[in-house]
Amino acid sequence: MASTERRGHERSASAEFNRVDRAVQIQNATERLRSEMLNYVTNRFEEFTSEIKKAAKMPLINEIVPPNELASISKVTNEKISQTIASQQSVDVKRSSSAFPTKVFRMRSSILTELLEVSHIRSIRQIFISILVLLVLQVAMTDLFETGSVDFRFDVIRWNFSNLSTCLRLWFILFFLTCTMVYYCFHFWAYKRLSLIPIVSSLSPDTEAPKKKTTSLMIFDGFCLTAYCLYIGLFLYFPVHFILEENYPIVTRMIVLVEQ
Structure with missing residues (x-):
């Protein structure tokens, strides 16, 4: 019984000693960390103050460069800045006065590709394929x-x-006419009418020239519109006439009609 009590006292004493030893170790580590942080902050502060003192001792640019050279340097700098501003303004004026705005082209997927990225559309496609296979x-x-x-x-x-x-x-005739005649006619109309647009200036007292240009512009636009309507009518009439005259089958008819 006495030996059991002695062992219990020894265990409690050793546990208390270990706890005190751990507390002392933690306190020592805390003091060491505090001293290291204090030394680091002190060193950084001393370096900062020394750099400030060195910067304060540096001479100014007025003390190094003579006044006449400093004036010439500032003059050259101002001239370069003014030239840069003038060139930028000229570029802006050219962009604003251009006939057509600048277009930015970028690549993108087709509508069908974007639709097929949706799971429901893919499911519908698979359903149609399955129905076709079942019918066959x-x-x-x-x-x-x-x-x-x-x-x-x-x-x-x-x-x-x-x-x-x-x-x-x-089909080749229709495609060739669309790619050549229609494009170049539209190009001619778009650029020709720019020279017919009246420009009214407050400095010029002549007001007859703008009126003549306005009349010429209306006549030119009316003629081009009539020619375009005539082209559309012929483009719709002649392919259908050839299809009915030659009695084309369904697929060949669809090729021509889709091109229309």
């Missing part, structure tokens, strides 16, 4: 059970693409 299989199985052979009716496909060479020639 249904027709094939029906022909197989009824006639004993599968007839995919390739003759119908060949018939739809008959007169393809004539259709492609007509």
